[in-house]
Amino acid sequence: MKRTTLWFGGVALVAASMVAGPARGASPVADVSSDAIRCSTIVATAQFKPPLVFAGAASAATINIKGKLNGCVDLTHPSVIIDSGSFQGTLVGTTNDCLALTTSRPVTGSLSYRWKANKETPITPTSSIQTVQDMTGGSFVPAPVDQGFAGVTYFSFTLGTGAVTGAFTGVDSGATSTNVSVTSENSSFFDTSCALPAGIKTLHIGIGTITLQ
Numbered sequence: 001m002k003r004t005t006l007w008f009g010g011v012a013l014v015a016a017s018m019v020a021g022p023a024r025g026a027s028p029v030a031d032v033s034s035d036a037i038r039c040s041t042i043v044a045t046a047q048f049k050p051p052l053v054f055a056g057a058a059s060a061a062t063i064n065i066k067g068k069l070n071g072c073v074d075l076t077h078p079s080v081i082i083d084s085g086s087f088q089g090t091l092v093g094t095t096n097d098c099l100a101l102t103t104s105r106p107v108t109g110s111l112s113y114r115w116k117a118n119k120e121t122p123i124t125p126t127s128s129i130q131t132v133q134d135m136t137g138g139s140f141v142p143a144p145v146d147q148g149f150a151g152v153t154y155f156s157f158t159l160g161t162g163a164v165t166g167a168f169t170g171v172d173s174g175a176t177s178t179n180v181s182v183t184s185e186n187s188s189f190f191d192t193s194c195a196l197p198a199g200i201k202t203l204h205i206g207i208g209t210i211t212l213q
Contacts, residue, residue, distance in 0.1 A: 029122045035076035036213030037115075037168040039069040039085060042181060044205040048096065051199030056096035063091040065111065067205060072115075074168075075213070081118035087111050087210075091132055091159075098194035101155060104136040111159075111179070113212070115167060125167040128212055130177060134160035140182045140207070153187040155203075156180065170213035181208035 044067020050058050069085035089111035093100075113128040140156040142149040157180075164174020184206040185193075193200045 027120055027122055029124050030077065030080050030117075032074065032077070032080060032123045032167045033125065033169060034171065035074050035080070035168050036170045036211065037072055037074055037082065038209065038211045038213075039072040039082075040209050041070035042205055042208035042210065043068050044087075044181070044208075046181075046203045046205065048199075048201055048203075050096050051201045052096050052098045052101070052194060053197070053199035054098050054194045056098065056100075056199070058096040059094065061093045061096040063093060063107070063109075065089055065091065069113075069210065075211075079121065080123060081121045082115055082123075083118050084116045085113055087113045089130075089132075091135070093135065096199075098190060098200070101137040101157065101190075102139075104134060107132055107135045107159075113167075123167065128164055128166040128168050128174075130159075130164050130174065130179070130212065131162040132159045132179075133162040136160065139187070154207075155183045155185065155187065155190060164212050168212040172213075174212055177212045179208075179210050181205045 044065060047064045049062050050056070066088040067086070069087065072082040072085055074080040074082060089109055091107045091109035093107045094105055109132055111130045111132065113130065115123065115126050117123040117126070136158045138156045138158070140154040143152065159179040161174055161177040161179070164170070164177050170176065182205065184204040
C-alpha cells in the first residue's frame with residue numbers, strides 16, 4: 001500500500017493507492033535451431049512464368065510460391081506451441097512443359113518461412129530458409145479413402161531439399177526435409193488448360209505436409 005499526504009489549509013489528507021504487484025516473469029525462449037517441425041495444413045498459390053502448356057519450349061521457367069501454414073507441431077519438443085507459419089519463395093525450373101510436372105527434374109531456389117510461436121512459448125530463431133534442389137510430380141488419388149472422389153485425380157509435387165538454415169534444421173541441417181503439396185485443380189483441368197495457348201498461370205494448393213528436419 002502506498003500512501004500520499006496532501007496538505008490543504010493546514011489539514012493533512014492521506015490518500016491510499018494500491019501498489020502493483022511484481023511483473024510476471026517472461027516465458028523462457030526455446031532454441032529451436034535443431035528441432036524438427038511438421039505442418040499439415042497448407043493454403044498456397046504457385047504462379048508459373050511462362051505459363052505451363054503442352055510441349056512448352058521454354059528452357060527456364062519460374063515458380064513463385066506463397067502460402068500460409070497451420071497444424072504445425074514441434075516434433076522434437078511438443079511443448080513448444082507454434083500457432084502458425086507463412087512461406088514464400090521463387091524456384092527456377094528447366095521447362096514449362098505440362099508433361100514435365102509428372103516427372104522429376106532439377107530446380108533451383110529457396111523458400112523462406114516465418115514462424116509465429118504462441119506467446120507462452122516464444123522461440124528463437126523465428127525463421128527458416130529451405131534450399132530446394134529438385135521437384136517431383138505425381139498423382140493424388142483420394143478415392144480409396146472416400147468413394148465420393150471416384151475417378152478424380154489431383155496433381156501432387158514434392159520438393160527435394162538441399163539444406164535448411166535458421167529454425168528447425170533437425171540433426172542433418174535439414175537434408176531430409178520434405179515438402180509435399182496437392183493442387184486443388186484436378187487432372188481434367190490440366191488436360192484442358194495445358195492444351196490452350198494461355199496455358200496455366202496459377203495453381204492453388206489446398207492439401208499438403210511440410211516437414212523441416
